Amino acid sequence: MKTKKSRNILLALVLGVVVVLTVVFVGAAAQKTRLDEADAPAASAASAESAAALNLEHRTANDPVAMGAGDAQVVMIEYSDYRCPFCGVYARKTQPEIIKKYVDTGRLRIEWRDLPVLGGTSMSAAVAARAAGEQGLFWQFNEAVYAAAPEKGKADLSEQALLGFAQQIGIPDLAKFTVDMKSPELTAKVQADLSEGTQLGLNSTPTFVINNEAIPGAQPMEIFSQVIDAALAQAK
Template identity: 30%
Template sequence: MADNKQPNQKSANEKSKDPKKGRIVIFSSIVVIILIAAIAAMIFSNLHNNEAKPKKKQPTHRTEQMTRIDYTGQPFIGSSNAPVKVVEFADYRCPYCKEFEENVIPDLEKDYIKTGKISLYFINDPILGPGSVLAANASEEVYHQNPKAFWAFHKAVYDAQKSEKEQWVTKKLLTTIAKKTVPSIDIKAFQNALDTKSRQNEVDKDTSLADSLGVPGTPVLFVGDQMIENGQDYTVLKKAIDKALAENK
């Protein structure tokens, strides 16, 4: 008697579908592997970028205590024998620095500088772009040629300050100011300093000092080696100076 059994249709169908399922599984696996590889690459890239761009160190109590200000070669007014040194880190394009120049320095001169109690130092910290760097180079060249004339030039640059949004610092303007405030200046050497940034090493030295001290912006004031928070406020600065004077008796 012949076997009338029909082939198992379900098994046959499943067998016919197996290759397709296999391809789907393989394709899905490839996609997953690609995604994992992409994620791994992104993580590695981020880690590499973070390593390639070192973050500026934030000031700590320890670094503030260990870092000392080198006053050598920095312009100052007042007696070199004054018991307390006050330092301003500033940018010629900074409007708050201009306010300090106009509103606070006259009081400092009257109360402390002319009386021989403090000497006031100025250190460049050009943070507002190429114009700031150019003005800093100009001030360094003036100081190099004629230290006594530095402050007249310094004040005139602040007097010429315009909006922070304007690129008002130009070689022509700085040359005009130098001719007016420093009659004895070697103008060719001054212009060459602007063209070649021959005083950039001095500017870099200033900015490196500012970074090592954790100077967060401009203007920033130090009394001795101590950064004074809100030191551009004369009341705050006066209190810090009086304290330092008392400690130096």
């Protein structure tokens, strides 16, 4: 006869298996995560600030790191690292489809956030991209970096390589670009993005946020369409 203690142990094991299976099933089925109180930092003085930060849309006029109409129905926020191979996959394969289907039709705005989690070179690349943005060529620089990124492994984004991308896209004032690559103001903007992502619990790239729905990784176009279409329906 099983003792009460052994029955309790068995019950605990069964419940543990159920919880694990439930988590796996939900994660595989949804392929996206809700950014809500459960994902915020532990209860503290920063919790209220983190909750307020969930209003992530900037919609800043003439923002060099945003793409699309300021009054677009939906905003998609992209947290990425220039050395992340999966960010490159998204930029090359999926982003052009999203731009054609949603941005060019005025329904979606994309707002970039730097999440340089792969070291100092990632930080330097992020500042360099913003330096290109100071001359109106942020997205061209972004595209050039990701177009040259390897399918696997991390890109070599030395200072010389970054200058090469600037020349490739035709930065008009290379001297200014070189100075801006070391700009404390642009560095602070990158660090502010990194802090925002860290407060939200984001530690991998790319991650996309639409109406506080997080899409992790370089998902296929179908996943993006599903979330964007749902957001558009809510915005009507």
